[in-house]
Amino acid sequence: MKNFFLLLLALLPVAWLGAQPESDVWFYGFKAGVNRHQIQDVSTTIIPEVFPTETYTTEMVPALGFTGGVTLYHRFYDSRFAVQPEILFSSRSSDFNYTDIRDLEYSIRFGYQYVSLGGVIKLYPAAGINFGVGAQAAFNVATDQLKYTSNMPELGPDLQIQQSLREVLIGSNDINLLFQAGYDFNFGLMLEARYILGLSDVLETRANGFNFIENSNRSSGFQITLGWLIEFP
Template structure:
């Protein structure tokens, strides 16, 4: 079911240019960009009710990743607006660092890969300058890709502790609103800066024998990308 929903959304966005293709100028291309992502409230979720985390500092550092894929830009005839459906692959996640009063340190990494499906509604106020807003559904392809490194006993317990977090934290699909600022050159080169604002909880805590607290862990992603269109307006 979670695959069907984004496909339906993507089909609805495609139906407009396909239905009115005689009045729509369609271009298509590829894009690739770098991003920085964070998840809200993650240290609070992990600290939970475990008193062993007293007198400690746990911080979110965010994670750098990549985003790239295919776009279809459908500029409506005799207007300054366009609809741009996209299918993207994204690497994003979060890195958590921990230090306590007795000198223990560890680094926990959540490394997620997503198939992003969505679209933007774009407005062109002047030449290639454009502003866009839309929504994207991200299917989590690696919900349990977790890394763990510590200075405890020379890392002797890292494998077991990593499994502890893998069993206790499950990555979920993401749904985010997207706000974009871009510029399209006449040579088919596109520059694009985006902010993705997650609106759903995307990390589930298995609370059974763990002390994690379930709360809202929403994504926040900044992305700068470069695109190339294979057909000009």
């Protein structure tokens, strides 16, 4: 992320050469890239309060995922503002890792996938350099994508535990706020870095025998994409 903003600064001297799509013209385009997401407070959901915290350790590790889709773009006439609606597919994965004093280690990978509808409003302070804010509704299309592995399958076959977890921990839809910095080149290329803030509980906890509790598990992450804009004929 730091390198991305250094790139923006390096491109600033050429920004005045008109490095943005023409005003008052509609474009369509495609974009693809990577994201890095994590789900918050999973340990509170999974581990009952009766277990002393000094007897175990946990960590939530974000994983890289793919994002891509289609976009529209319109720069308002004689204005520094543009609108950019989008439909994106995103795989948002993260790993919950657990270790305790009995040498039990297990990992739960939440590999949920989303189709998102939304967009951003972009402000151009200097030609192709832009900052954006927006929102999107993210619909979970793989609500049971959960994988469980452990170092002690004798306590219970991993596949059996995995199936039980899939019936208890269900991926939910999400609402996101979007904060973006980017650069638009005059030949149609878009470079964008985005912070995605989740506002909804993305993990539904159903009635279970694991002593899991319902909790507010929001998600957040970063996304970097390259896009290509094409003027409507």
